[in-house]
Amino acid sequence: xxxxxxxxxxxxxxxxxxxxxxxxxxxxxxxxxxxxxxxxxxxxxxxxxxxxxxxxxxxxxxxxxxxxxxxxxxxxxxxxxxxxxxxxxxxxxxxxxxxxxxxxxxxxxxxxxxxxxxxxxxxxxxxxxxxxxxxxxxxxxxxxxxxxxxxxxxxxxxxxxxxxxxxxxxxxxxxxxxxxxxxxxxxxxxxxxxxxxxxxxxxxxxxxxxxxxxxxxxxxxxxxxxxxxxxxxxxxxxxxxxxxxxxxxxxxxxxxxxxxxxxxxxxxxxxxxxxxxxxxxxxxxxxxxxxxxxxxxxxxxxxxxxxxxxxxxxxxxxxxxxxxxxxxxxxxxxxxxxxxxxxxxxxxxxxxxxxxxxxxxxxxxxxxxxxxxxxxxxxxxxxxxxxxxxxxxxxxxxxxxxxxxxxxxxxxxxx
Numbered sequence: 001x002x003x004x005x006x007x008x009x010x011x012x013x014x015x016x017x018x019x020x021x022x023x024x025x026x027x028x029x030x031x032x033x034x035x036x037x038x039x040x041x042x043x044x045x046x047x048x049x050x051x052x053x054x055x056x057x058x059x060x061x062x063x064x065x066x067x068x069x070x071x072x073x074x075x076x077x078x079x080x081x082x083x084x085x086x087x088x089x090x091x092x093x094x095x096x097x098x099x100x101x102x103x104x105x106x107x108x109x110x111x112x113x114x115x116x117x118x119x120x121x122x123x124x125x126x127x128x129x130x131x132x133x134x135x136x137x138x139x140x141x142x143x144x145x146x147x148x149x150x151x152x153x154x155x156x157x158x159x160x161x162x163x164x165x166x167x168x169x170x171x172x173x174x175x176x177x178x179x180x181x182x183x184x185x186x187x188x189x190x191x192x193x194x195x196x197x198x199x200x201x202x203x204x205x206x207x208x209x210x211x212x213x214x215x216x217x218x219x220x221x222x223x224x225x226x227x228x229x230x231x232x233x234x235x236x237x238x239x240x241x242x243x244x245x246x247x248x249x250x251x252x253x254x255x256x257x258x259x260x261x262x263x264x265x266x267x268x269x270x271x272x273x274x275x276x277x278x279x280x281x282x283x284x285x286x287x288x289x290x291x292x293x294x295x296x297x298x299x300x301x302x303x304x305x306x307x308x309x310x311x312x313x314x315x316x317x318x319x320x321x322x323x324x325x326x327x328x329x330x331x332x333x334x335x336x337x338x339x340x341x342x343x344x345x346x347x348x349x350x351x352x353x354x355x356x357x358x359x360x361x362x363x364x365x366x367x368x369x370x371x372x373x374x375x376x377x378x379x380x381x382x383x384x385x386x387x388x389x390x391x392x393x394x395x396x397x398x399x400x401x402x403x404x405x406x407x408x409x410x411x412x413x414x415x
Contacts, residue, residue: 025097027075028065030247033086033109037062042078045095047071063244070099077107104242104337109250122256127377133263133332135353135373136270139366141325142350143277144196144318146365149354150294151314153214154204157221159322159350160343161228166192166323167330168236171338174244181245185327189320196319199224200312225344233340240337247336266332273324274366277317281362286313349376349389352396358406367407371395 027045031038041058045068053073056064077091089108097103145159170188174181203224207217251258281287292300293310301307322343329346330338339345349372357368372395379391399406 023070023099024067025070025099026065026067026102027073027095027097027105028063028102028242029075029105029107030242030244031058031062031064031077031107031109032247033250038082038086038109040081042081044076044078045073046076047073061244068097070097072096075105101239102237102241104240106247106335124378124381125256126258127380128374129257129259130263131374131377132370133267133270133373134377135370136267136274137325137328137332138346138349138353138373139274139369140270140328141322141346142353142365142369143274143362144314144321145350146354146357147290147294147314147362148318151290151297151311152204152208154217154221155214157218157347158199158225158228159318160345160347161225161232162192162195162319162322163326163329163343163346164232164338164340165195165228165326165343167326167338167342168232168340169323170327170330171241171243175241178244181243181327185324188323188327192319192321192323192326193316194319196315196317196322197312199319200315204315205308205311229341229344236338236340238340240334240339242335242337243330246331262336263332266328269324270328273321277321277362278366286310290314345389348393348396352393352399354406355396355404356399356406364406 029043031041037058037060039058039060039062041062041064043056043058043064043066044052045054045066046052054066054068056066058064073095075093075095077088077093079088079091082088086109091107093105093107095103095105141159141163144162145156148154148156148159166188169191170181170184173179173184173187177184179187203220204217207220212220246262251260252264281290289300289305289310290313292303292305293307297307300310325346326343329342330336334342350369353369353372354365355368356371357364357366375391375395376388379388383391
């Protein structure tokens with residue numbers, strides 16, 4: 001907990017330095033078309049009477065921002081300031097500005113795509129790809145949660161906040177410190193590893209030494225999750241905050257499939273990381289030690305395995321993967337924005353995935369999360385997209401009733 005104020009104090013607190021100029025809010029955005037930033041583009045903010053309140057010009061990275069009084073405004077992009085080969089679909093956007101808050105405005109460039117005349121097959125294919133992408137992102141975050149349960153027996157309800165911490169750390173480094181999102185993500189992964197290690201060293205290791213029951217540890221994890229969320233809300237924001245990079249990307253066509261570069265990259269990174277974790281888990285020395293501790297902790301200790309060191313590694317791995325998953329989740333599912341409760345929204349889907357695949361097994365977590373991701377996206381064919389996460393929770397209930405050990409789990413492990 002002591003690390004969080006240090007991490008987040010450089011975040012939105014820096015955005016509140018202009019308190020001496022009155023209760024102002026911030027309107028910002030990033031102008032990018034097909035991966036190319038648009039510099040020198042003029043943006044104006046107009047009130048209800050049509051008067052221009054403020055103006056801004058995008059920098060070499062396509063970023064712009066304005067400080068204006070609270071209220072409702074029309075944000076107008078000057079089309080004449082755009083390059084001759086770039087067209088904006090709608091140069092007027094509305095923004096509701098609140099004091100000491102940040103509002104993001106997104107412009108879309110290129111030809112307007114017709115999305116009404118789409119066949120069922122094309123829509124199903126698109127949802128399948130989106131489901132695979134979403135499932136891989138869930139798997140990135142859930143593998144650590146499953147391994148922690150396998151090695152310690154702890155059902156960690158604070159794991160979702162590790163996801164949020166990773167995304168917020170990347171946002172602070174990217175937006176407030178001006179570092180590109182790729183190195184910012186690497187730093188966020190390191191932050192996740194440190195937070196995971198501190199979690200184990202400060203809280204869970206002492207509880208294990210004192211013989212605390214798993215039920216008591218479960219209650220502690222719930223309280224820890226609430227504490228983390230309150231600290232994040234205190235030092236971050238209760239509103240969505242956008243990354244500075246990879247905004248407003250245009251979809252690219254691959255035959256009948258259209259996908260943005262950031263979503264395609266998310267799938268590739270997720271798959272590569274999961275394959276790497278699987279190979280490490282199967283062939284490396286530490287991976288074999290993790291499997292031994294998960295199968296029989298006492299026997300592993302009697303065989304000369306340092307159980308506490310293995311558990312420490314699992315917590316570090318879980319924290320790093322959760323942080324990476326938080327950044328990927330923000331980019332692919334939240335339109336490049338970070339929310340203070342995003343990890344909590346993902347937590348139950350993580351549990352659904354690892355319970356479906358089999359508690360305590362990394363491969364089960366991967367399989368279960370991919371299935372959950374597909375079911376969540378396919379459910380939008382018949383229900384409102386705002387309710388799509390309920391399908392994953394329904395699967396969680398059905399699995400617990402019909403096959404509580406999961407697809408790859410065994411009754412001996414659960415019973």
